Ligand SMILES: Cc1cc2nc3c(=O)[nH]c(=O)nc-3n(C[C@H](O)[C@H](O)[C@H](O)COP(=O)(O)OP(=O)(O)OC[C@H]3O[C@@H](n4cnc5c(N)ncnc54)[C@H](O)[C@@H]3O)c2cc1C
């Protein structure tokens with residue numbers, strides 16, 4: 001049975017799909033959004049939000065452990081099940097708000113798995129829906145690993161669903177997810193080993209920043225094995241045994257696969273085989289989000305862009321304007337600020353491959369008085385071209401916020417010398433960063 005026709009059908013109610021659907025509807029379009037699981041997608045349910053709440057709990061655990069070690073206060077023990085219950089109640093509230101946003105904007109919502117029938121028609125169960133455009137906003141999922149015992153692995157969805165915290169965790173993959181989980185679960189009290197197949201962690205980050213993060217994770221007590229991989233996992237009583245390519249064998253309570261993500265293209269039915277993909281495995285798109293099939297567009301993690309929530313949201317909003325409003329442009333990927341939520345957070349923006357004006361480690365005065373010596377070392381790097389700022393990297397308390405201001409300076413083509421024209425607050429990291437900044 002064919003249901004009514006729409007201007008746009010969006011498959012996926014995550015960051016990208018929600019942004020497109022609500023914006024397009026506000027611009028007057030008749031929009032249907034199809035979601036098979038929870039509204040909010042990865043970011044809200046299995047990504048940024050649950051992760052950041054755990055990261056914040058880890059900060060509390062680290063801070064109280066530091067003062068306890070100096071006999072200033074007693075250590076706070078985080079009640080993990082209670083933390084998860086509170087976190088998940090908050091996430092359920094966000095999902096309700098998202099459902100309300102769709103209602104308010106007049107977007108129709110269908111729950112179920114969508115497949116593409118042809119360029120202007122999709123199917124959910126026995127019902128087909130047609131529209132002028134189909135917007136693929138299906139995101140991605142944790143990549144499977146093909147090793148003996150793979151069924152025993154946990155992935156990021158499992159980890160963020162844990163209601164108890166394993167005492168020993170081995171993580172495979174030293175990208176964003178692997179490094180963040182390593183830092184967070186170590187802070188919360190687990191014994192953590194991180195196995196990465198490259199020469200250093202965070203290989204998409206500026207190298208000096210990545211090495212600084214790696215040094216900090218190691219100094220905190222996390223075991224890091226680079227140029228290695230887990231080749232097999234097996235049940236060993238109540239524990240898991242695993243073997244590495246290097247020959248190492250060990251026992252742990254959980255082995256987490258954080259070795260990349262797979263775009264959800266293969267679950268869209270046979271028609272999706274006609275869509276061209278890029279080297280990343282995501283859908284190849286034009287600068288107007290067109291796939292290789294006319295009438296089908298792609299936004300967010302399923303498209304060959306940067307798999308980050310602000311990019312998904314901005315792209316969803318931009319495409320809605322392109323199709324149903326005035327003109328708009330895809331957000332430039334050159335000035336997307338990004339942060340790995342380790343301790344302290346490590347952030348960068350812009351081009352840090354050119355001339356480095358200044359780079360180095362800092363020991364922020366204000367935080368270190370109440371911390372153990374190896375806990376709060378900060379890092380910064382400033383890059384410029386013809387004296388205009390081009391890139392900034394920071395590992396410091398508050399880096400995830402500071403980096404957005406650096407992005408604004410770079411976007412404004414501010415001269416590097418502008419860093420010396422302002423007088424920062426005392427005592428603060430900014431003060432030390434500015435004092436060390438180029439003249
Ligand atoms: C552990 C983790 C931590 C992260 N932390 C951060 C962070 O701190 N900051 C940041 O910027 N980014 C972070 N990310 C990345 C961020 O979550 C993603 O970039 C973002 O969620 C992508 O949004 P999206 O809308 O493209 O896809 P998703 O949010 O994945 O939404 C896609 C939706 O489509 C639905 N769907 C898929 N196929 C179908 C189908 N055939 N029919 C119906 N529905 C379908 C799915 O159920 C899902 O709800 C993190 C990711 C992970 C995994």
Ligand SMILES: NC(=O)c1ccc[n+]([C@@H]2O[C@H](COP(=O)([O-])OP(=O)(O)OC[C@H]3O[C@@H](n4cnc5c(N)ncnc54)[C@H](O)[C@@H]3O)[C@@H](O)[C@H]2O)c1
Pocket residue numbers: 172173174175176177178180195196197198202203228229230258259260261306307308338339340341
């Ligand atoms: N804070 C944030 O903004 C944030 C946090 C989490 C995720 N994300 C997004 O999600 C995306 C996916 O994150 P991710 O960490 O899964 O992927 P990733 O691609 O960033 O990192 C995966 C890492 O695993 C390594 N690896 C792959 N196979 C391996 C193996 N067999 N053994 C050992 N190491 C192996 C790879 O070399 C790679 O460095 C990121 O690219 C990012 O855009 C962002």
